[in-house]
Every structure is written in structure tokens, then in C-alpha cells.
Amino acid sequence: MSRDQSDTRSRILAATARMLERKGGQGVRMGDIAREAGVSRQAVYLHFASRTELLVAALRHVDESLGLERRLAPSRAATGGRERLCAFVAFWAGYVPDIHVFARAILLARASDADADAAWCDRMAALRDGCQAAVAALAGDGALRSHWTPETATDALWALLQVPMWEHLRFACGWSEAETAERWQTMAMDMLVAGQSR
């Protein structure tokens, strides 16, 4: 049989992704995922200790299959501060659409589950590092608006790039993915970069 241990595990992860994609953050039950994966509900618990652990693993799994590191490369390679900021926001605007259903689910779980909260904080800390690097590049060019310190500017950019912000722009405002990406960059630039008045 082609169904060894790791096979089942990845089928569960794939089923989780499909279900989240289809039904959105809430309303996806352990039983739904099991059925979708073609295994029993208990088989899921054989591989993941809890719903939260499954969600977090599923998110990590898409990170890998999407090539998070590879996608991050352009922004790391950018030399100028402005270019780096633009590239970073562009990367994130292209990445969030692929992960936001997982983010949604974890964000909801977060309220009542310390593990989910910790996993999310971890991930957001990594995002903040990216923001910090972009802001540092900007400051290095002397292009940071004078009312920001590198610290506060990092915080501001970090806040701007939160997943709920993307969701709001995308769904509440009804912006297309391309519009969201472009305008999100503009917002970041206008907020942080000196001499941007047009």
C-alpha cells in the first residue's frame, strides 16, 4: 500500500488546506478534515495532538511548499532603502493571499488557546524582523520621515502589514489582489519615506 505514516500525515495537511480554502477559518471541524483526507477522525489525532497543532503545522507546510525563503530573496537583495521597502511589501502582498486562510484560523483559535497565540506571536516576530530590516535600510539612506525613530517606524510598518489589514483592504474594501498590493506599497511609502509628497 502507498499509505505509510508520512503519506497520511501530508494527506491530512493537504486536506486541511483544502477545507480552509473552501470554508474559511471557522467552521472547519476535525471531522471534516478527516473525511476530506479519507481517514478517521482519530487518525488525525494520531498525527497532531490538537486542532491548533494541526493548523500551525499546515501553515508551516505551505511556507515550505511555497518557498518562503526564495520569495523573500528579492527584498533582501534590494540595495536602496525605498527599493527594499517596496520589495518587502510586494513580497508580503503576494504571500498573504496564499496563507491568510491559515492565519484566519489561527487568529481565531488564538483567543482561547495559548499555543495558537504563541505560534502566531512567533510568526509575527519574524515579520517584524523583516520590517526592521526595511526600515533600517531606509534610515541608512536618510529617507526615513523625521517624525519616526527606527523603532516606531518598524512598529508602524509592522502594524500596517498585519493580516487583518490585508483582509480588510481585500474583502471589506473590495480591492483586487493587484490593487491591494500596489496601494499597500503606496501606503507604506507615504507613511515612512520622507519627500514623498506628490
Added chain:
Amino acid sequence: MSRDQSDTRSRILAATARMLERKGGQGVRMGDIAREAGVSRQAVYLHFASRTELLVAALRHVDESLGLERRLAPSRAATGGRERLCAFVAFWAGYVPDIHVFARAILLARASDADADAAWCDRMAALRDGCQAAVAALAGDGALRSHWTPETATDALWALLQVPMWEHLRFACGWSEAETAERWQTMAMDMLVAGQSR
């Protein structure tokens, strides 16, 4: 006895506020609220059909006791576009701290409850009206950055003023209430107002 119908109702609302304040959005159960109000759990259902209805009523109740309309007056009175925008963000930055625990609870309920979602969308529509008015005043002064239309600028401001954004600035970034208010205004101005480079 001093316990007539409307008395019990408002005691429940007050208890809801206290519990949310104390324990945050999640983890506040109907039974907790009942105990806090000094009534039975069923008495709560006698006054509110569901948890969602209670949360929404509680939020409306603080709106009234806080004088939402009165607090909104300064921004409505402002003449210049910049002043109006500043006053509006200042109003909101002063208001969110008082209501964000209710917002949190409703936002969480929203994912699995259509009523909560509808109530929240309603409220957000009202916020958007405020944003629209501020942007219109700005545009009227010719002070709107050229890359925005009134529509897109309204959306952008609306997104910036979402409660999760405030929560992130306040708690994840660790900004004080005053810092959050001041910098939130700056972010809005930099994003929307032409000729703001410093």
C-alpha cells in the same frame, strides 16, 4: 424591591461590560455574566435571545453612556480638511479604548455567527461614513494626495482605523494610549495629505 424589568436588564449589561473588561473577549461565558449580575443564567436569556444579541446590546449601551454623538461633534465642526481628519482620528483613538473589549468579543463571534457579522458590518459602515466625510473635506481643500481618489482614500483610512490595528499598535507594539493616538493621526495624515513631507 428595586428590581423591575429594565433594572435587571441594565444590570446584565453592566455585568457584561465588567466581565469583558476583566477577562477580555473570549472566555466570558453566559453563566459568568449571570453570576456577576446576580441573576440566574436563564434570566439572561429572558432579556437577550443569544450571546451575540447581548454583546451587541452591551456595545450599543456603552455608546449611549459614553455619548458617542457628543464626542463626535468636534470633528464634525472642524472646517479645514486637515483639521477634520485630525479631529476624527483623535476622536476614534479616544473612543476605541472604551469599546475595544466589546469589539473583540463581537469580532470573535463574527466568524461563526451571522448576526454578529451583520452587527459588526453595520458599525463599520458608520465608521466608513466618518472616513468619507473627512476625506471629502480634505479633497475639498485640494489637500488629498494625487494618487488617491476620494473612494480609495476613504477605504485606506477606513482600513487604517480598524480596531485590530489599534489593538496591534497598543498591545503588540506596546504603545501607550497617548502615543497611539498621536501616531495614528500622523499615519493618517502622511497617507492621505499632500505636501506633508518633513
Added chain:
DNA sequence: TGTGTCAATTGACACAGTGTCAATCTAGTC
């Protein structure tokens, strides 16, 4: 051919929280 192992299945159950129901209690009112 027999034995051991391990993933997976099945069905039962504990637990928490929301919401419902019916019987009963307790004031105030006419």
C-alpha cells in the same frame, strides 16, 4: 507458518458551553 509491530479503525465517553423547556416561586395588583 507463526509472532510481533504499528498505523488505522471503531465506538464509546468525558467535558465545556450554548440554548431550550417546563414546573415552580414570589412579588406586586386588582
Added chain:
DNA sequence: GACTAGATTGACACTGTGTCAATTGACACA
């Protein structure tokens, strides 16, 4: 003294997570 209405009590249905124990079926080793 009967009526009414809000409140109480206790039981229960329902949903979803997580646990447990007994069993099945496939493969491996000898």
C-alpha cells in the same frame, strides 16, 4: 384571594474537542 409577570431551578439537547480501549490488517522477521 386570584391574576400576572419576572425570576428561579433543574433537566436536557446539541455541537465540537479531545481521550480511551479493543480490534483489524498489513508488513517484517524468523
